[in-house]
Amino acid sequence: MIYQILNKIDQKVNIESAKAHCDIPCGIYDPIIAQISALTAVRMLDLMTDFDSKTPDRNKEYMNSMARYIAVKEEHAERAKAEIRVIWGDYLKAQHLEKYPDTHALVHKIMQLGSKVRQTTDREQATQLVEAINEFAQIFWETKGVATKRAKAPYAPALELVYPAL
Amino acid sequence: MLRLLKISGDSLTPEYQNGDFVVISKIPFLFAPPTCGDVIAFQQPGYGLMIKRIQQITPDGRIEAIGSHPESVDSRVFGTVKKENVLGKVIWHIHKV
Numbered sequence: 001m002i003y004q005i006l007n008k009i010d011q012k013v014n015i016e017s018a019k020a021h022c023d024i025p026c027g028i029y030d031p032i033i034a035q036i037s038a039l040t041a042v043r044m045l046d047l048m049t050d051f052d053s054k055t056p057d058r059n060k061e062y063m064n065s066m067a068r069y070i071a072v073k074e075e076h077a078e079r080a081k082a083e084i085r086v087i088w089g090d091y092l093k094a095q096h097l098e099k100y101p102d103t104h105a106l107v108h109k110i111m112q113l114g115s116k117v118r119q120t121t122d123r124e125q126a127t128q129l130v131e132a133i134n135e136f137a138q139i140f141w142e143t144k145g146v147a148t149k150r151a152k153a154p155y156a157p158a159l160e161l162v163y164p165a166l
Numbered sequence: 167m168l169r170l171l172k173i174s175g176d177s178l179t180p181e182y183q184n185g186d187f188v189v190i191s192k193i194p195f196l197f198a199p200p201t202c203g204d205v206i207a208f209q210q211p212g213y214g215l216m217i218k219r220i221q222q223i224t225p226d227g228r229i230e231a232i233g234s235h236p237e238s239v240d241s242r243v244f245g246t247v248k249k250e251n252v253l254g255k256v257i258w259h260i261h262k263v
Contacts, residue, residue: 016169018207019213022233
């Protein structure tokens with residue numbers, strides 16, 4: 001009873017908050033970093049395929065370039081996973097998860113796809129990662145009441161991404 | 167004298183939940199100084215108005231205030247709290263229902 005009264009007062013006058021945070025509460029969350037990271041992993045796979053078909057010699061130069069593509073793929077697949085974990089762990093609250101009960105399963109799927117993208121050169125897994133993160137982005141923006149749109153990324157590999165329609 | 171605050175964050179869970187209200191006051195300090203276990207609100211430069219539990223008082227009279235959550239941002243991150251920055255201790259906890 002007292003809580004409900006105070007809550008109503010809070011909605012009108014905004015009672016001062018005392019922070020009991022577990023992290024610096026910057027409040028800045030955006031799945032776009034994860035989306036671009038996943039897209040980068042696809043791009044690296046495309047570059048690897050293209051480079052491999054055009055470079056017959058398996059010399060030092062070949063290995064050097066291939067190693068660099070692989071390193072970037074590794075880094076960005078892991079970054080995509082890390083960014084999703086932060087939004088899932090720090091931003092999403094119980095009320096969001098009640099409304100979107102499949103979120104845990106989706107995040108788990110993203111973690112597994114991200115690992116597959118690191119372990120393999122399977123482009124299909126990488127495009128599935130982009131799409132799974134798009135689904136997550138859709139949920140994220142809905143929790144904020146922000147409408148979304150799907151549009152092709154304006155750079156290779158030009159896959160569709162979910163953007164906030166601001 | 168009395169100040170009403172709303173808890174924001176989970177570092178004092180499970181006892182204090184995000185969204186709970188608390189009333190804090192300095193009046194209890196007229197009778198007894200801050201002691202270990204007190205839940206206090208304080209201003210921490212660079213961090214704002216915070217609420218944590220007193221872990222210990224250092225020999226030079228500063229307060230080590232920590233949360234119950236292992237990743238709590240507290241004295242383990244920003245150091246001890248000056249006594250003059252303490253705004254009061256919790257005297258009434260209104261739980262979220």
